[in-house]
Amino acid sequence: MRDLNAALVQLKPKLGRVVDNLSLIRExxxxxxxxxxxxxxxxxxxxxxxFLKDLVPEVALSLDSPELTTLRELSRRISLAIxxxxxxxxxxxYNSAAWFEAGELKQLHRKVYLPTYGLFDEQxxxxxxxxxxxxxxxxxxxxxxxxxxxxxxxAPYLLAMDGATTLVCLSSSPGRGVEQGELGTAAAWxxxxxxxxxxxxxxxxxxxxxxxxxxxxxxxxxxxxSPSGEIxxxxxxxxxxxxxxxxxxxxxxxxxxxxPLLRDESLCVTQRELERIHxxxxx
Amino acid sequence: xxxxxxxxxxARRILVGFLRDEIWKVGAKKAVLGLSGGIDSALVxxxxxxxxxxxxxxxxxxxxxxxxxxxxxxxxxxxEGSGVNFAVVQITSMVDAYFEQFPDxxxxxxxxxxxxxxxxxxxxxSALYGGxxxxxxxxxxxxxGYGTLYGDMASALNPIGDLYKTQVWQLSExxxxxxxxxxxxxxxxxxxxxxxxxxxxxxxxxxxQLLFRMIDQRATTEELVAAGFAPEFVGNVYAKVQxxxxxxxxxxxxxxxxxxxxxxxxxxxxxxx
Numbered sequence: 001m002r003d004l005n006a007a008l009v010q011l012k013p014k015l016g017r018v019v020d021n022l023s024l025i026r027e028x029x030x031x032x033x034x035x036x037x038x039x040x041x042x043x044x045x046x047x048x049x050x051f052l053k054d055l056v057p058e059v060a061l062s063l064d065s066p067e068l069t070t071l072r073e074l075s076r077r078i079s080l081a082i083x084x085x086x087x088x089x090x091x092x093x094y095n096s097a098a099w100f101e102a103g104e105l106k107q108l109h110r111k112v113y114l115p116t117y118g119l120f121d122e123q124x125x126x127x128x129x130x131x132x133x134x135x136x137x138x139x140x141x142x143x144x145x146x147x148x149x150x151x152x153x154x155a156p157y158l159l160a161m162d163g164a165t166t167l168v169c170l171s172s173s174p175g176r177g178v179e180q181g182e183l184g185t186a187a188a189w190x191x192x193x194x195x196x197x198x199x200x201x202x203x204x205x206x207x208x209x210x211x212x213x214x215x216x217x218x219x220x221x222x223x224x225x226s227p228s229g230e231i232x233x234x235x236x237x238x239x240x241x242x243x244x245x246x247x248x249x250x251x252x253x254x255x256x257x258x259x260p261l262l263r264d265e266s267l268c269v270t271q272r273e274l275e276r277i278h279x280x281x282x283x
Numbered sequence: 284x285x286x287x288x289x290x291x292x293x294a295r296r297i298l299v300g301f302l303r304d305e306i307w308k309v310g311a312k313k314a315v316l317g318l319s320g321g322i323d324s325a326l327v328x329x330x331x332x333x334x335x336x337x338x339x340x341x342x343x344x345x346x347x348x349x350x351x352x353x354x355x356x357x358x359x360x361x362x363e364g365s366g367v368n369f370a371v372v373q374i375t376s377m378v379d380a381y382f383e384q385f386p387d388x389x390x391x392x393x394x395x396x397x398x399x400x401x402x403x404x405x406x407x408x409s410a411l412y413g414g415x416x417x418x419x420x421x422x423x424x425x426x427x428g429y430g431t432l433y434g435d436m437a438s439a440l441n442p443i444g445d446l447y448k449t450q451v452w453q454l455s456e457x458x459x460x461x462x463x464x465x466x467x468x469x470x471x472x473x474x475x476x477x478x479x480x481x482x483x484x485x486x487x488x489x490x491x492q493l494l495f496r497m498i499d500q501r502a503t504t505e506e507l508v509a510a511g512f513a514p515e516f517v518g519n520v521y522a523k524v525q526x527x528x529x530x531x532x533x534x535x536x537x538x539x540x541x542x543x544x545x546x547x548x549x550x551x552x553x554x555x556x
Contacts, residue, residue, distance in 0.1 A: 014308075015553045053549040178294045212304040214551045215440075217297050238300050 001140040004166070004247040006039045007032035008222040010235045012211030015049035018059050022047060022067050025082070026074065028242060033078050037244055039139065041222075043170050043209035044083035044111075044147050045095065050172040051213045052085070056125045060087035063105065068098065075100035079137065081207075083146060083170045085126075086110065092127045097144045097170050099137065107135040111146035112155065119174060119216065120148075134162035140249070143202075147171040150192060150206075160200035161267060165227075165252055167196065171208040175219030175238070186221050186237060198229030201255050201262055203247055210238055227255035286495050287449045291457035294450075295330070298442045302334035305440050306415055308556040313414030317401050317435075318342040318361055318369070319472065320354030322455055322464055323443060324419040325361040329458040330442050331417055337366035341412050345401045348375040354472050360461045374400045394473040398434025406437075415439040423448040423487060426494055427520070428527020429479070436530060447495060448487040485516065493520055 009028045013021045025046060032040040044050070047067065048059040061067050061084055071080055079101040086096035086108070095111040110129025114122035132155050134143045143159025143166070150156060150169045159167060177184015189206065197204045204225040209218045223234040224245040233245035256262070306314060314331045318324045324342075331340045342365075344358040355371065362369035377400055382388055388396075405416045418438025420430050422445055430436045443451060448469070455465050469479040469487065480486050493512050496502040497520070502510070507517045533545060542548050 012304075014556060015551060016555050051551040051553075053551060055550060055554065175297065178289045178297070181290060183293060212301055213553045215301060215305070217301060217304075238296065 001165070001249040001252075002138060003249055004039060004139040005037050006041060006205055006224065006245050006247060007035065007037035008205065008207045008224065008233070008235055008241075008243040008245065009040050009042045009046075010207065010210055010220045010222045010239075010241045010243065011043065011046065012218075012240055013043075013046055013049045013209060015213055016052065016055045016059055017049070018047050018061070018067060021049070022070065026070070029074060029078060029080065031242055032244075035242070035244060037078060039079040039081070041168055041170070041205050041207045042080070042082040043207050043222075044097070044172040045085065046082050046170075046209065047084040049213060050209070050218070051216070053121070053125060056085055056093050057087070060085040060093050062087050062089070063098075063108070068105075071098075072100045072103060072105060076103040079139075081144065081168050081170065083172075093125070094129060095122060095126050095146055096129075097146050099135070099142065099144060099168075101137055106137060107133070107142070107144060109133075109144035109146065111149060113148040113152050115148045122148075132158040132162070134159050134164035139247075140165045140252075142166045142168055145169040147173060150196065156196050156200055156202070160202055160262060161265070164202060166203045166205065166247070167200070168205045169193070169207070171206060172218055173208050174216045183219055183221075183237065186219055189221070190223070190231065193223065193225050194229040194231060197225040197227055199261070201227045201252075201259050203227055203252065205245075210240055227252050228259070286500075287447055287453075287491055289450055289453060291454050294446070294454055295333075295457055298330050298454075299334045302331055302417075302440065302442055305553075306335065308553065309415070311413060311415055313339045313341065313412050314417050314440075315341045315343065315405055315408045315412060315414045316417040316419060317405055318344045318358035319419075320344070320351075320357035320361075320464070321469060321472075322460060322467075323421050323424075323451055325357075325460045325464045326451055326455045326458065327417050327419045327442055328361050328367060329365050329455075329460055332365040332367050333458070338368070339414070340365070340367035341408060341414060342367045342369050343404065343408060344369070344371045345374050345404055346371065347373075347378060347397050349474055350472050351470075351475060353467075357461070357464050357467070361464060364459065364461050372404050374404070390473060394471065395431045395434060397473070398431035402434050402437045409439075417442065418444060420444055421446055421448050421451050423491055423494060425531060426498060426527075427483070427490070427523045428530050429483065430530070432530045447491040449491040484519075489516075490520060493517065494524075497521065498524075 029040045081099050083097045086094045097109045099107040112129040116123035134141045141163040143164030175183050193204045193206045207222040210220040219237050221237045223231050226232050235241045235243040342362050409416045416438045418441030421443050424430050
């Protein structure tokens with residue numbers, strides 16, 4: 001596994017403006033390349049904006065669309081993780097994340113857990129993904145998550161059991177909760193990413209967008225977490241930024257020696273108990 | 284125990300960012316607002332001055348002949364303190380011209396007319412300066428329906444609509460609203476000596492504690508009574524929220540087609556922005 005120089009690209013997409021967003025993304029990615037990054041991570045729905053509602057079919061892209069082809073070609077120079085609305089040949093729409101590398105689509109992840117409560121309404125407009133699969137990259141095995149996926153313990157667990165050593169979470173997280181010293185959502189996310197990294201001795205790259213849509217402010221605060229659960233790089237909150245972070249393979253090796261939690265994790269026990277629970281619940 | 288303490292520096296940052304982002308993204312640079320001399324519009328004025336630069340904010344004081352002269356003096360104090368553009372537009376002649384035809388109109392009709400007169404002036408100045416009209420209704424007023432529909436409730440953007448009055452006081456301290464404006468009794472200033480709390484029958488601090496538990500924390504009536512709120516107070520406030528809900532919604536459209544605006548034709552307002 002080689003060391004990873006990642007750029008966390010915290011940008012402000014325009015709602016429903018795919019062409020404008022693509023040029024913004026290209027600009028940022030070019031800058032990341034210039035700065036020597038070998039991976040650029042962009043937010044959930046970076047190509048479209050978040051509160052799309054009835055815009056979903058209008059902004060959806062097929063995997064062979066010119067826009068995604070552009071990004072795939074760009075990945076000859078830098079690996080890319082990016083969120084967009086995907087349309088399939090049979091006209092299903094997904095909140096998807098793609099990993100492009102060396103001119104190829106290495107992985108497509110369709111968001112499984114679509115929040116549909118409070119200020120969220122995703123399941124009204126989007127189809128639900130049905131799998132969590134880790135995949136090989138030049139920086140080791142990676143697991144992709146889209147925002148709410150991360151809040152379901154099983155999702156990062158499955159990816160780690162599937163061999164992922166780096167979890168990459170693309171997010172469009174609305175900021176709320178100003179009672180405490182920290183923004184409520186920001187504190188909750190940092191708890192989640194650091195605990196997840198520690199439980200699974202995985203690196204976590206969390207990239208959130210900024211900007212406002214209809215009064216909702218996305219808080220940014222993208223960050224990288226070491227496999228020991230420390231935040232090792234963080235972008236500012238509420239501001240566009242490009243944050244670079246070095247992730248050494250040696251740190252991962254060291255942590256997995258110090259905390260061999262995954263070595264001791266028993267898939268057999270988990271599987272047997274899950275099957276029992278499923279059986280008993282289905283009665 | 285007060286539940287409404289907040290991180291004012293953080294709230295300020297989010298609200299200033301909101302004004303900047305939402306105004307700039309529609310291609311505007313300026314904002315227009317009514318300055319009543321009260322704390323809500325003073326807070327919005329300071330936030331707007333910080334977000335857009337005071338030279339891009341147009342504050343208009345619109346007194347009626349029965350308005351307390353202190354209100355205009357306080358409006359002036361706010362405009363000077365925040366550095367924004369300031370103008371006074373009297374509404375007496377327009378309002379009186381109308382009520383010559385309806386001399387028996389009660390104070391509520393007169394108050395509503397004044398609020399709507401001010402609204403037309405703000406939107407006219409919106410066209411004049413190419414600036415968006417900022418709303419100055421706080422969450423307490425909006426929930427209680429203590430405002431005039433299409434009057435003071437009308438705006439393009441409202442930075443303080445998710446802040447209870449108790450929080451408006453806190454944030455006003457943070458942004459530097461002049462002391463006399465923070466410390467005076469809240470008043471709609473429709474007649475001499477009127478105060479909101481007298482008219483509402485309870486204090487803002489009291490009702491904010493109740494509303495926060497009822498709305499934000501989704502407490503049941505049983506929980507609210509157990510927390511020490513009188514059952515009649517809980518019932519009264521709940522009824523106010525329910526009965527004023529129409530003021531917080533767009534006009535209801537009768538459905539005929541398969542795609543009706545706001546029912547199954549749904550887009551964010553920031554569509555394409």
